[in-house]
Amino acid sequence: MIESRRRLADNREIIYFDANGTPGTREATDTRDLPVTTTHSECRYDALLGEWVVIASHRQSRTFLPPADQCPLCPSTPERSTEVPEPEYQVVVFENRFPSLATSVDPDLPAHVSGAPLAALRPGFGRCEVVCFTSDHTLSFAELSHERARLVVDTWAQRTTELSATDGVEQVFCFENHGEEIGVTLSHPHGQIYAYPFVAPRVRKILDQVRAHREAQGGNLFGEVLSSEREAGIRVVTSNQHWTAFVPAAARWPYEVQLFCHRQVPDIPALTDDERDAFVDVYLDVLRRFARRFDTPMPYIASWNQAPTRVGRDDWWLHLQLFSFRRAPGKLKYLAGSESGMNIFINDTTPEGVAEALRSVVVA
Amino acid sequence: MIESRRRLADNREIIYFDANGTPGTREATDTRDLPVTTTHSECRYDALLGEWVVIASHRQSRTFLPPADQCPLCPSTPERSTEVPEPEYQVVVFENRFPSLATSVDPDLPAHVSGAPLAALRPGFGRCEVVCFTSDHTLSFAELSHERARLVVDTWAQRTTELSATDGVEQVFCFENHGEEIGVTLSHPHGQIYAYPFVAPRVRKILDQVRAHREAQGGNLFGEVLSSEREAGIRVVTSNQHWTAFVPAAARWPYEVQLFCHRQVPDIPALTDDERDAFVDVYLDVLRRFARRFDTPMPYIASWNQAPTRVGRDDWWLHLQLFSFRRAPGKLKYLAGSESGMNIFINDTTPEGVAEALRSVVVA
Numbered sequence: 001m002i003e004s005r006r007r008l009a010d011n012r013e014i015i016y017f018d019a020n021g022t023p024g025t026r027e028a029t030d031t032r033d034l035p036v037t038t039t040h041s042e043c044r045y046d047a048l049l050g051e052w053v054v055i056a057s058h059r060q061s062r063t064f065l066p067p068a069d070q071c072p073l074c075p076s077t078p079e080r081s082t083e084v085p086e087p088e089y090q091v092v093v094f095e096n097r098f099p100s101l102a103t104s105v106d107p108d109l110p111a112h113v114s115g116a117p118l119a120a121l122r123p124g125f126g127r128c129e130v131v132c133f134t135s136d137h138t139l140s141f142a143e144l145s146h147e148r149a150r151l152v153v154d155t156w157a158q159r160t161t162e163l164s165a166t167d168g169v170e171q172v173f174c175f176e177n178h179g180e181e182i183g184v185t186l187s188h189p190h191g192q193i194y195a196y197p198f199v200a201p202r203v204r205k206i207l208d209q210v211r212a213h214r215e216a217q218g219g220n221l222f223g224e225v226l227s228s229e230r231e232a233g234i235r236v237v238t239s240n241q242h243w244t245a246f247v248p249a250a251a252r253w254p255y256e257v258q259l260f261c262h263r264q265v266p267d268i269p270a271l272t273d274d275e276r277d278a279f280v281d282v283y284l285d286v287l288r289r290f291a292r293r294f295d296t297p298m299p300y301i302a303s304w305n306q307a308p309t310r311v312g313r314d315d316w317w318l319h320l321q322l323f324s325f326r327r328a329p330g331k332l333k334y335l336a337g338s339e340s341g342m343n344i345f346i347n348d349t350t351p352e353g354v355a356e357a358l359r360s361v362v363v364a
Numbered sequence: 365m366i367e368s369r370r371r372l373a374d375n376r377e378i379i380y381f382d383a384n385g386t387p388g389t390r391e392a393t394d395t396r397d398l399p400v401t402t403t404h405s406e407c408r409y410d411a412l413l414g415e416w417v418v419i420a421s422h423r424q425s426r427t428f429l430p431p432a433d434q435c436p437l438c439p440s441t442p443e444r445s446t447e448v449p450e451p452e453y454q455v456v457v458f459e460n461r462f463p464s465l466a467t468s469v470d471p472d473l474p475a476h477v478s479g480a481p482l483a484a485l486r487p488g489f490g491r492c493e494v495v496c497f498t499s500d501h502t503l504s505f506a507e508l509s510h511e512r513a514r515l516v517v518d519t520w521a522q523r524t525t526e527l528s529a530t531d532g533v534e535q536v537f538c539f540e541n542h543g544e545e546i547g548v549t550l551s552h553p554h555g556q557i558y559a560y561p562f563v564a565p566r567v568r569k570i571l572d573q574v575r576a577h578r579e580a581q582g583g584n585l586f587g588e589v590l591s592s593e594r595e596a597g598i599r600v601v602t603s604n605q606h607w608t609a610f611v612p613a614a615a616r617w618p619y620e621v622q623l624f625c626h627r628q629v630p631d632i633p634a635l636t637d638d639e640r641d642a643f644v645d646v647y648l649d650v651l652r653r654f655a656r657r658f659d660t661p662m663p664y665i666a667s668w669n670q671a672p673t674r675v676g677r678d679d680w681w682l683h684l685q686l687f688s689f690r691r692a693p694g695k696l697k698y699l700a701g702s703e704s705g706m707n708i709f710i711n712d713t714t715p716e717g718v719a720e721a722l723r724s725v726v727v728a
Binding site: 201345 | 408409410411412413414415416417418419420421464477478479480481482483535537539540541546547548556558560564565566567569570572573574577585586588589592593595596597598599612613614615616665667669685687696697698699700701702704705706707708709710711712713714715716717
């Protein structure tokens with residue numbers, strides 16, 4: 001993989017990732033007259049729940065579903081300059097122009113929110129990156145070649161390694177929001193990477209369970225879940241030598257699949273070459289089943305669950321959580337009172353039925 | 365308040381609540397030929413997160429946005445029988461025809477999910493009730509009279525008392541989902557009550573924080589949050605002698621207001637007459653500000669946070685959480701990767717700005 005680092009007109013970093021042996025000369029300059037955007041993010045502590053919330057009030061005015069010929073993630077042309085100066089690219093990563101978290105922070109921030117001594121305040125430190133999977137506006141991840149998807153995996157690994165080494169970053173989150181139905185504002189095939197200044201509540205909660213299980217009974221909770229699913233098979237969608245994709249026994253979402261690596265690794269950089277290739281095979285298979293389950297491709301969120309950068313790494317087990325709000329054609333699951341108010345999920349599908357339905361999808 | 369208890373054609377319970385001194389004779393019979401619906405709910409334990417998920421696969425076929433002249437929550441007429449046999453009502457509660465949780469449970473349920481020994485299995489025991497606020501299809505809660513809103517509060521109190529006394533019920537949740545944008549399938553003004561067989565994760569998590577705070581510093585965390593908000597005032601939307609409504613310092617939702625009773629009480633039944641009346645004044649004021657904040661009424665979720673029925677009652681402090689996904693006219697906040705994947709909320713509004721905007725709404 002060849003990396004080429006450049007700067008955009010407003011000094012944001014852009015990194016091209018090209019497969020070995022391909023041209024990879026990335027010299028184009030961003031000629032736009034682009035004002036530097038200012039960010040005003042802060043992290044506020046919710047004392048009742050014991051969790052940090054990011055307040056990013058500068059983001060209200062961000063770009064919303066521009067027409068395809070105005071796509072800022074397409075390559076630049078002589079007529080139109082976009083976020084990517086090159087006339088073509090393979091995989092490219094750049095800093096989000098409207099980030100929720102930023103590396104430049106206010107050094108004079110007070111210790112707590114005005115008038116709220118229990119609500120501790122911290123800068124909205126971190127980094128938000130956009131990852132474009134291909135310069136072809138019309139494709140989706142499910143339609144990428146094996147080679148291109150592998151380049152994306154290697155990109156995630158490189159970004160995870162670099163961001164994890166940054167002072168103050170506690171969690172690196174690679175994800176893709178896919179589909180207008182879940183509010184995606186740009187249809188060009190892309191994902192995002194967030195580097196957070198704290199451990200994600202989901203990860204912290206799972207680590208507590210894994211630790212309690214280890215102390216009480218001595219095995220790894222992730223590994224035991226994985227091995228019983230592999231043995232039972234009824235919730236397995238697809239698998240190969242290194243990865244198994246299954247619907248979790250207590251799935252929260254109408255369509256939810258978790259992809260586990262058979263070997264315990266903390267994060268994407270720890271995967272071997274073979275494991276990365278095997279992941280691509282299983283992931284593309286599952287995504288294509290998602291795309292063909294109903295008449296129109298399923299909207300989804302793909303959420304990499306990596307170990308925090310500094311704690312709990314020996315207990316963690318890398319997995320990808322892929323899920324959709326769609327419960328039937330034209331019907332979405334809304335997170336209403338029970339889910340949003342009490343955090344109790346009510347799922348109208350059965351995990352075993354969903355696994356069977358996804359297994360039955362004919363993948364050409 | 366006068367209670368009248370009847371049964372619907374399929375044996376579901378219906379209870380009319382009428383103000384004292386009003387007719388209140390409720391003798392109408394449900395003449396429909398209504399098949400008994402069967403429920404197949406179960407609670408599955410998510411071992412990784414340590415939380416129960418309700419799998420209610422029989423609900424996929426439930427009613428979706430019928431035209432207004434087919435509304436099942438309107439009173440019955442000679443031409444058309446609805447869920448409410450009476451030709452008119454004040455407040456009425458009945459068991460949901462498509463409940464997520466049911467009182468009749470399978471006694472032969474295995475101890476864990478098939479092939480998943482770590483995913484404990486319990487019956488989907490509980491009760492799901494519908495609460496109609498008025499027989500007038502066109503109103504919203506914000507448009508109710510003080511007297512009618514007070515009757516709803518007394519109804520919530522009565523239902524909380526009765527459901528809390530039911531063996532196996534650990535949490536009673538009164539809530540309202542309002543607005544098509546959040547997936548409400550029936551536009552008739554109504555809310556719901558869920559009686560859950562376990563303590564809600566949100567409540568359990570807050571209780572952990574409150575307990576830790578008490579043990580470390582003495583003092584009630586809820587009370588300290590409330591008194592600092594009352595003192596600071598910058599996030600207060602409205603208040604009176606018994607209640608204060610404020611935007612939480614670390615709000616997760618674009619529009620979020622919490623209504624706290626000034627006295628520490630565990631649940632709605634513990635409120636005095638004066639406190640109930642004062643709640644109605646503050647709540648109607650806030651709802652009317654929500655309704656007039658933008659050109660069209662704000663969709664919202666109103667979520668009562670009551671103490672569990674058996675544990676943590678001395679630590680708990682009753683409050684209502686009112687929140688909306690709408691961040692600007694025509695723009696919704698979606699719970700995408702960061703929120704749904706990592707449980708990290710990113711809010712594009714500032715709590716102080718929202719409080720100011722809501723205070724500035726002219727309420728006739």
